[in-house]
Amino acid sequence: MTLVAFILWSILKVAVVTVMLLMGVAYTVLLERKMVGRIQNRWGPSRVGPYGLLQPLVDGAKSFLKEDMIPTAVYRPLYLLAPILALGCALLTIGVVPFGEPGIAPKGFDLFEISDTNIGLLVILAITSLGVYGVALAGWSSNNKFSLLGSLRASAQMISYELALGLSLVGVVLRAGSLNLRTIVEQQATLGVATWNIFGGFQILAFFIYLIAAFAETNRSPFDLPEAESELVAGYHTEYSSMKFAMFFMAEYGNMINVGCVATLLFLGGWTSPFGNLIEPPQNIIVHALMPIFWFVLKVFCFLCLYVWVRGTLPRFRYDQLMNFGWRILLPLAILNIVGTSLWLAFR
Amino acid sequence: MHLVLFFLFAGFCLAGAVNLLVQSHPINSALSLIVVMVSLAVLYLLLGAEFLAIAQIIVYAGAVMVLFTFVVMLLNDGREELTYGSHVARSVGFPAVVAIFAVIATVILRAEGLGYAHLGAGLNAAQGLGTAKDNSNLVVLSQVLFHELLLPFEVTSVLILIAILGAVALAHSEGAERTVEK
Numbered sequence: 001m002t003l004v005a006f007i008l009w010s011i012l013k014v015a016v017v018t019v020m021l022l023m024g025v026a027y028t029v030l031l032e033r034k035m036v037g038r039i040q041n042r043w044g045p046s047r048v049g050p051y052g053l054l055q056p057l058v059d060g061a062k063s064f065l066k067e068d069m070i071p072t073a074v075y076r077p078l079y080l081l082a083p084i085l086a087l088g089c090a091l092l093t094i095g096v097v098p099f100g101e102p103g104i105a106p107k108g109f110d111l112f113e114i115s116d117t118n119i120g121l122l123v124i125l126a127i128t129s130l131g132v133y134g135v136a137l138a139g140w141s142s143n144n145k146f147s148l149l150g151s152l153r154a155s156a157q158m159i160s161y162e163l164a165l166g167l168s169l170v171g172v173v174l175r176a177g178s179l180n181l182r183t184i185v186e187q188q189a190t191l192g193v194a195t196w197n198i199f200g201g202f203q204i205l206a207f208f209i210y211l212i213a214a215f216a217e218t219n220r221s222p223f224d225l226p227e228a229e230s231e232l233v234a235g236y237h238t239e240y241s242s243m244k245f246a247m248f249f250m251a252e253y254g255n256m257i258n259v260g261c262v263a264t265l266l267f268l269g270g271w272t273s274p275f276g277n278l279i280e281p282p283q284n285i286i287v288h289a290l291m292p293i294f295w296f297v298l299k300v301f302c303f304l305c306l307y308v309w310v311r312g313t314l315p316r317f318r319y320d321q322l323m324n325f326g327w328r329i330l331l332p333l334a335i336l337n338i339v340g341t342s343l344w345l346a347f348r
Numbered sequence: 349m350h351l352v353l354f355f356l357f358a359g360f361c362l363a364g365a366v367n368l369l370v371q372s373h374p375i376n377s378a379l380s381l382i383v384v385m386v387s388l389a390v391l392y393l394l395l396g397a398e399f400l401a402i403a404q405i406i407v408y409a410g411a412v413m414v415l416f417t418f419v420v421m422l423l424n425d426g427r428e429e430l431t432y433g434s435h436v437a438r439s440v441g442f443p444a445v446v447a448i449f450a451v452i453a454t455v456i457l458r459a460e461g462l463g464y465a466h467l468g469a470g471l472n473a474a475q476g477l478g479t480a481k482d483n484s485n486l487v488v489l490s491q492v493l494f495h496e497l498l499l500p501f502e503v504t505s506v507l508i509l510i511a512i513l514g515a516v517a518l519a520h521s522e523g524a525e526r527t528v529e530k
Binding site: 077117118119122123126129130132133136137140148152155159179 | 375418422
């Protein structure tokens, strides 16, 4: 296809996927508030529309209308850049995530993925590495000792758990023999649930390491010390108000969704159904195209519910316990997983 | 198309590098260096080395530069002072850089057997140049790394381990000396 057609098609895909991701972020906030509310035996938002479903729209309007205060002594260029970096990195990952079957559209028009690269998994890890800058620069540019401490803690936590996160994914890559996300998913489809990497691929240890590292990476409970209200006021986003704070907020939930997407692709079989290739694909082309998306969204939704459930249930780690856990327990376990997977694959 | 992208990202790279020199606050220099690293990664991508590009971003822009940024943030020295020495450096340094660049460019352009780089060579999957997934960058690189270059690979990992141990030993002994002095 021509260059102009390729660019226009890509812009269209990016626009649609970004809008869907932002809606997803907004409703993830609502999911969290409702679910944490039910865990705490209260309703959560329920007044604004049926079952509180219009709450995110009202929250967005509130964020826009709040007064945007910028303290006098902040370092302005970086103060304004940091939320953009944070939100940008959170929204970029979805560009390499495949959420549907590849063969539906005519050749060249990849319908359910924005960009099919051979190094898709490494792109996700790279964007995660770049996400540290948003946090670090926000705290420093705020010219506030508590913000600086909060941001240093948060970024140290993020770079520590990035290691365990990356190493836990090596087992999956060893089994699939490729870093291409489509290949990894298609390889899990042969027998359905039995060949998902979490069960048939014996990557259950890697899955739990990934889960814990992902909680720490996204600064979510029980690893949310850098942004706990009783600790460092609000950590790195203390001095931010209105839309800039909302951007950090959206970045956090966007990262949650990204982590959920990566977990479903690598461990839970991606867009394939629990029956895999055992049953025939449906005849109707519309159903055939939409069923994989349904399975993908369902799995990501379950992952998000798990995130919120853990937030509502567990107390948070102290910072030294957190760093100790990341370096002395998770990292050796991840390395052991690689060794074990390599031995299993070598002797298979 | 590749030529346009090459000029664009080479422009970013050069602009970032010049900005690095010109800025007076070190944090701006650090961020300009990040721009340089990312632009270099895109240039590697244009040459068809996608694994190297992404490794550049993960290692350089995502780890090494984070370290630099932390150091600048923690030391928080403030803006650079313009002393007599820096004025001299600016008036002498700029012509010197131009001269050295001219020498290097002459040497490179006169070398035998240099064609122009085939931009986009080896890029597969995205541009429809065949589904050469088996010959991808990553596979060839890993085969060379784990067969012919296995000994250097293992020795390098031991070297990095020694460096880590050395850093820990240095930091530990400094702390111990301070408590002994009290």
